[in-house]
Amino acid sequence: MKFPRVARLDDTDEHVYELAAQVGEPAVPGSFVYTFSDEDPVNLEGKRKQAFRHGFLGVESFGVATVVTVAEMSKQEYKSVIERLAHHFVDAYGAPDLESALPFAREEAEYAVSLCEHEVNTLLALERAVDEEGIHEAFKVVKPQANWQGTEVKIWKIEEEG
Template sequence: MALKLPRTIRLDPSDTFVYSRAAEPGEWAVSGTFLFFGIDPETLAGKKRQAFRAGFLGIESFGWSTLVVVTEVKAEERAAAVERLAEQLVEHCGAPDLDTARPAAEEEIAFAQSLCDHPPNTLLALHRASEQTGIREAFRTLRPKVGRLDMATAFNVVEIDEENDRMEGVDIRALAGRHT
């Protein structure tokens, strides 16, 4: 069975406008929710709020990406992703050293890998919300029908109810069929 991880993808330049730091296309990615632990999401505004709501974290740049794509990965690449994330946890998150950071990085990469139980080239989108019990993540998939993805399919499907901070019954797979 092939190993797969999410990789950042940019179908248009919008990530460079909506996030304070956009991930570069092609980076290995994790959900990045750990960066929001201990923060009241209600205090977030603008680009930080957008990162909370919909961003995957690119592990090379520590920037955000709205979409990731399921990509096959070699064991060596996966190990390098764990190591790079551990380095970032030391640099950006206060982990005392690599030996302490590696298990956390491994756990994040393993979770990211668990999201990739889909064919290669499947797009993944994420929506985070704050609830009384903590942060809730919801993941959606979008698969191209004819081997390519139409940008309109990916970016004209999600409406967010700003007052209630939730997505209203969006089924990306069903919507993808409408645009082909």
């Protein structure tokens, strides 16, 4: 089966997010982070705003990544992703127990799988927005550029907050 994994084009994620996900770890869109939050996404600023707008959620570190790649995953690893997400729902979001959290974790994992109807190694980016109707996600395929061969590519300009 195919599943998103964290990828990086440069070290930008280390500077843009409070906690950057690690390259190669499985990732999900993770909008539940904002759905379950008491904080209104409209009021987010700085690194938290960037994570909301563009971030996938790594399932091992629970850090954030700007891009993911479509990759192969074994059924056992997929099962582990669901279990890890369920534990996270209990530990971080107050789900009453694993049994209650598993259906939601499975749904998030299935959603991540649905994004992978592309060739292996296809890069995906996320654009997330919020309005009065709720949170909306749009996914884009990142097309490689000719100059990406063997060079570091800067896609963001890093500016200090404040």
